[in-house]
Amino acid sequence: xxxxxxxxxxxxxxxxxxxxxxxxxxxxxxxxxxxxxxxxxxxxxxxxxxxxxxxxxxxxxxxxxxxxxxxxxxxxxxxxxxxxxxxxxxxxxxxxxxxxxxxxxxxxxxxxxxxxxxxxxxxxxxxxxxxxxxxxxxxxxxxxxxxxxxxxxxxxxxxxxxxxxxxxxxxxxxxxxxxxxxxxxxxxxxxxxxxxxxxxxxxxxxxxxxxxxxxxxxxxxxxxxxxxxxxxxxxxxxxxxxxxxxxxxxxxxxxxxxxxxxxxxxxxxxxxxxxxxxxxxxxxxxxxxxxxxxxxxxxxxxxxxxxxxxxxxxxxxxxxxxxxxxxxxxxxxxxxxxxxxxxxxxxxxxxxxxxxxxxxxxxxxxxxxxxxxxxxxxxxxxxxxxxxxxxxxxxxxxxxxxxxxxxxxxxxxxxxxxxxxxxxxxxxxxxxxxxxxxxxxxxxxxxxxxxxxxxxxxxxxxxxxxxxxxxxxxx
Amino acid sequence: xxxxxxxxxxxxxxxxxxxxxxxxxxxxxxxxxxxxxxxxxxxxxxxxxxxxxxxxxxxxxxxxxxxxxxxxxxxxxxxxxxxxxxxxxxxxxxxxxxxxxxxxxxxxxxxxxxxxxxxxxxxxxxxxxxxxxxxxxxxxxxxxxxxxxxxxxxxxxxxxxxxxxxxxxxxxxxxxxxxxxxxxxxxxxxxxxxxxxxxxxxxxxxxxxxxxxxxxxxxxxxxxxxxxxxxxxxxxxxxxxxxxxxxxxxxxxxxxxxxxxxxxxxxxxxxxxxxxxxxxxxxxxxxxxxxxxxxxxxxxxxxxxxxxxxxxxxxxxxxxxxxxxxxxxxxxxxxxxxxxxxxxxxxxxxxxxxxxxxxxxxxxxxxxxxxxxxxxxxxxxxxxxxxxxxxxxxxxxxxxxxxxxxxxxxxxxxxxxxxxxxxxxxxxxxxxxxxxxxxxxxxxxxxxxxxxxxxxxxxxxxxxx
Numbered sequence: 001x002x003x004x005x006x007x008x009x010x011x012x013x014x015x016x017x018x019x020x021x022x023x024x025x026x027x028x029x030x031x032x033x034x035x036x037x038x039x040x041x042x043x044x045x046x047x048x049x050x051x052x053x054x055x056x057x058x059x060x061x062x063x064x065x066x067x068x069x070x071x072x073x074x075x076x077x078x079x080x081x082x083x084x085x086x087x088x089x090x091x092x093x094x095x096x097x098x099x100x101x102x103x104x105x106x107x108x109x110x111x112x113x114x115x116x117x118x119x120x121x122x123x124x125x126x127x128x129x130x131x132x133x134x135x136x137x138x139x140x141x142x143x144x145x146x147x148x149x150x151x152x153x154x155x156x157x158x159x160x161x162x163x164x165x166x167x168x169x170x171x172x173x174x175x176x177x178x179x180x181x182x183x184x185x186x187x188x189x190x191x192x193x194x195x196x197x198x199x200x201x202x203x204x205x206x207x208x209x210x211x212x213x214x215x216x217x218x219x220x221x222x223x224x225x226x227x228x229x230x231x232x233x234x235x236x237x238x239x240x241x242x243x244x245x246x247x248x249x250x251x252x253x254x255x256x257x258x259x260x261x262x263x264x265x266x267x268x269x270x271x272x273x274x275x276x277x278x279x280x281x282x283x284x285x286x287x288x289x290x291x292x293x294x295x296x297x298x299x300x301x302x303x304x305x306x307x308x309x310x311x312x313x314x315x316x317x318x319x320x321x322x323x324x325x326x327x328x329x330x331x332x333x334x335x336x337x338x339x340x341x342x343x344x345x346x347x348x349x350x351x352x353x354x355x356x357x358x359x360x361x362x363x364x365x366x367x368x369x370x371x372x373x374x375x376x377x378x379x380x381x382x383x384x385x386x387x388x389x390x391x392x393x394x395x396x397x398x399x400x401x402x403x404x405x406x407x408x409x410x411x412x413x414x415x416x417x418x419x420x421x422x423x424x425x426x427x428x429x430x431x432x433x434x435x436x437x438x439x440x441x442x443x444x445x446x447x448x449x450x451x452x453x454x455x456x457x458x459x460x461x462x463x464x465x466x467x468x469x470x471x472x473x474x475x
Numbered sequence: 476x477x478x479x480x481x482x483x484x485x486x487x488x489x490x491x492x493x494x495x496x497x498x499x500x501x502x503x504x505x506x507x508x509x510x511x512x513x514x515x516x517x518x519x520x521x522x523x524x525x526x527x528x529x530x531x532x533x534x535x536x537x538x539x540x541x542x543x544x545x546x547x548x549x550x551x552x553x554x555x556x557x558x559x560x561x562x563x564x565x566x567x568x569x570x571x572x573x574x575x576x577x578x579x580x581x582x583x584x585x586x587x588x589x590x591x592x593x594x595x596x597x598x599x600x601x602x603x604x605x606x607x608x609x610x611x612x613x614x615x616x617x618x619x620x621x622x623x624x625x626x627x628x629x630x631x632x633x634x635x636x637x638x639x640x641x642x643x644x645x646x647x648x649x650x651x652x653x654x655x656x657x658x659x660x661x662x663x664x665x666x667x668x669x670x671x672x673x674x675x676x677x678x679x680x681x682x683x684x685x686x687x688x689x690x691x692x693x694x695x696x697x698x699x700x701x702x703x704x705x706x707x708x709x710x711x712x713x714x715x716x717x718x719x720x721x722x723x724x725x726x727x728x729x730x731x732x733x734x735x736x737x738x739x740x741x742x743x744x745x746x747x748x749x750x751x752x753x754x755x756x757x758x759x760x761x762x763x764x765x766x767x768x769x770x771x772x773x774x775x776x777x778x779x780x781x782x783x784x785x786x787x788x789x790x791x792x793x794x795x796x797x798x799x800x801x802x803x804x805x806x807x808x809x810x811x812x813x814x815x816x817x818x819x820x821x822x823x824x825x826x827x828x829x830x831x832x833x834x835x836x837x838x839x840x841x842x843x844x845x846x847x848x849x850x851x852x853x854x855x856x857x858x859x860x861x862x863x864x865x866x867x868x869x870x871x872x873x874x875x876x877x878x879x880x881x882x883x884x885x886x887x888x889x890x891x892x893x894x895x896x897x898x899x900x901x902x903x904x905x906x907x908x909x910x911x912x913x914x915x916x917x918x919x920x921x922x923x924x925x926x927x928x929x930x931x932x933x934x935x936x937x938x939x940x
Contacts, residue, residue, distance in 0.1 A: 057930075058930075058931065058932055059932065060795075060932055060935060126851065127851045127852065130850060130851040130852070131851065131852060134845070134850060138898070141895065141898065141899045142898060142899060148899070149895055149899050149900075153888075153891065153895070156887070157884060157887060157888065160884055160887055161881065161884045164880035164881070164883055165877070165880065167860075167863070167880065168863065168867070168873070168876050168877055168880055171860075171863055171864050171867040171876070172867055172873065174867075175864075175867050175868050175870075
């Protein structure tokens with residue numbers, strides 16, 4: 001029952017928020033609904049074993065409304081459930097025109113995301129995959145920045161082409177299943193011949209690679225992150241990119257193991273190229289949002305590479321890092337949003353010395369940024385360590401090249417900290433004040449998560465152990 | 476049979492009510508009542524109740540598939556008249572006649588749903604087409620309307636000639652007007668071994684194929700479509716682009732089920748060429764249109780490309796699919812046209828800011844557009860899904876499916892431009908007066924689209940009753 005409620009609560013409250021004209025009420029309802037989802041997802045985490053829900057949906061097509069919440073789904077639904085209240089609370093003071101539509105669409109996005117993480121029926125998965133996209137399209141196009149319409153449209157068309165190719169792949173695998181069913185288990189046991197595996201791999205992987213995004217499919221991402229309203233960017237980079245990684249692990253890997261094997265070297269090399277490339281571009285950025293966007297591409301590249309090396313330690317790292325990257329990047333976006341709202345700029349060249357004016361913000365941000373560099377004691381260290389370990393077992397040379405990205409990450413992150421927070425105050429930062437209480441609280445909680453997960457990551461490894469071992473049990 | 480008789484009678488009733496009634500606003504309600512009657516008559520026949528028993532000597536044969544399709548067509552017309560009835564009354568000087576002509580078109584549709592002989596096919600197509608020539612030209616003082624009407628008539632007459640020639644050749648070769656050619660030995664496995672068809676018969680089937688391509692505006696026989704759809708009064712374009720078009724498709728499928736095997740394996744190559752050309756021309760040209768009306772004309776060509784997939788796979792799932800496609804496409808297009816008619820400016824810029832002035836109209840149009848682009852949760856997704864799935868299931872032509880989905884992605888571009896104009900651009904979209912009833916009707920259409928999009932079985936279950 002919990003999986004069903006996890007989707008229904010945001011869906012129904014999202015529709016309800018639409019009907020509210022009054023802006024404070026819609027805000028409050030959205031926050032309350034997201035907190036309820038958080039409680040439920042925590043309940044799921046503390047329940048032993050996988051949770052399921054199953055109901056008839058399209059009998060004629062062999063598709064059922066079936067949900068499955070295993071370790072990885074629990075972890076990702078927890079991430080989704082944490083992200084939304086955090087985003088709502090951190091941006092509580094932001095004023096949006098037509099706020100009821102804004103919060104309604106946000107909650108619909110949440111329903112779509114949770115559906116993607118929970119669906120265990122391929123057609124249902126496809127439904128939610130799209131449902132998560134449509135509200136984001138409207139959110140970015142209505143409340144985004146200056147170039148929002150063109151940029152969001154590019155993002156939409158990119159992902160839509162990917163989705164359609166995935167649909168063709170789905171249809172093909174479906175036609176090959178023994179019992180003509182969309183059920184996950186039927187897909188896993190479709191036993192496609194080798195040449196078909198390669199084709200299906202390509203159809204699915206393009207969809208997921210666009211979503212993650214992996215070099216060279218990443219061009220929509222920096223623009224979309226920059227132009228979207230920051231609340232949406234947080235969801236996009238914190239949670240939505242995990243859809244791609246999740247789908248690769250949950251659907252692609254068990255479905256076409258041979259096709260996966262055949263392309264692993266190719267994808268690992270692509271990912272590593274993407275990591276270095278994105279890191280180098282990040283160094284040249286003068287805009288906080290774009291810098292975080294490129295740094296995010298680098299991190300996602302590492303996660304993708306660590307999946308495709310196909311060893312247990314790498315995959316464990318990916319599991320931990322999916323959660324941690326979500327927490328860290330949302331923290332960074334919150335600070336970016338605070339700075340933009342207060343000072344009206346995101347350019348490093350127009351900032352400086354903010355630490356003198358807002359010391360609490362500076363401390364919290366520095367910890368977040370260090371987590372972004374994956375310093376020991378922060379959560380990202382554990383994940384990156386495991387992933388690099390996996391990469392090293394796969395191929396020492398590739399791991400070495402990928403390792404350069406750690407140094408580059410330190411370069412751009414420290415550079416950013418220095419330019420924003422230290423040095424002398426400039427014209428724009430002279431009258432800056434400390435951030436408001438709600439942002440301090442939210443960032444404080446995130447920093448606490450960063451440190452706790454950095455010191456004691458074992459619960460997260462245990463939580464996702466069943467997914468990891470299930471994947472490696474079959475080979 | 477019921478539907479043919481009732482629709483013909485209702486057409487006469489509508490004509491006379493135009494003479495007897497002075498108040499033209501009652502016409503709409505008479506038409507709605509008539510359509511309900513027609514719907515009931517058709518449903519009666521579906522479940523085996525007949526008003527009159529006519530022995531048609533196998534010229535007509537009504538099967539569940541055809542009757543169910545007729546139900547969809549009549550229901551779509553009902554929704555169309557409810558939404559746009561007022562605009563039909565105002566389209567020209569003779570409102571009663573327009574309603575009468577619509578009933579005559581439905582009579583043609585009913586014949587096409589049950590034809591079992593090439594003669595009846597010809598009759599059905601002509602009964603369907605001739606009223607449309609008049610409706611296209613009903614805006615008498617508008618030059619474009621006149622041009623469209625003449626063009627449509629000439630093209631239609633030409634097509635009728637080609638079709639008759641084809642029928643004559645087939646009759647000459649086989650001595651029969653039957654729609655399933657006796658010269659094919661059908662094997663139970665579905666594979667037809669070397670047909671003994673003569674060149675005469677093959678030429679006949681090809682001519683029929685060309686004529687039907689004209690009717691459903693498949694490329695390269697589509698040239699009349701944009702001009703006619705653009706020139707005709709918008710209310711009638713809506714009718715032509717939806718109900719009439721899907722009826723043409725239905726006849727096309729029913730015809731080629733029995734005939735296509737004559738053409739042998741080259742048939743699929745020929746058809747893939749037509750499909751790709753249709754998708755290419757429809758989608759790419761629609762991208763460049765500034766007028767929403769003309770964009771919809773090209774979009775209807777593009778959608779025809781998808782419907783042609785049902786011919787390609789020619790299986791049961793494709794038949795289900797064409798029913799769903801007919802419903803999804805007609806509902807969405809009727810909805811969009813109903814809104815378009817109310818706009819003062821038909822260009823894309825005319826839609827700027829509609830979300831601010833008329834939020835309900837903007838929302839329902841958006842749902843219709845999402846359905847046309849095949850986004851999940853709308854009926855259009857399952858329509859496209861069935862089409863693609865039927866081809867994937869045949870095991871051949873996977874490349875065709877991939878090409879088609881890429882064109883579907885292109886179609887998103889032009890459909891979403893309307894959404895962008897309505898929601899994200901500044902402007903004051905001017906509309907004529909919008910009544911609350913009209914809004915309610917639109918909301919009903921949108922709700923129906925979403926309902927079919929979530930549970931297509933509600934529609935398709937009737938098919939299996």
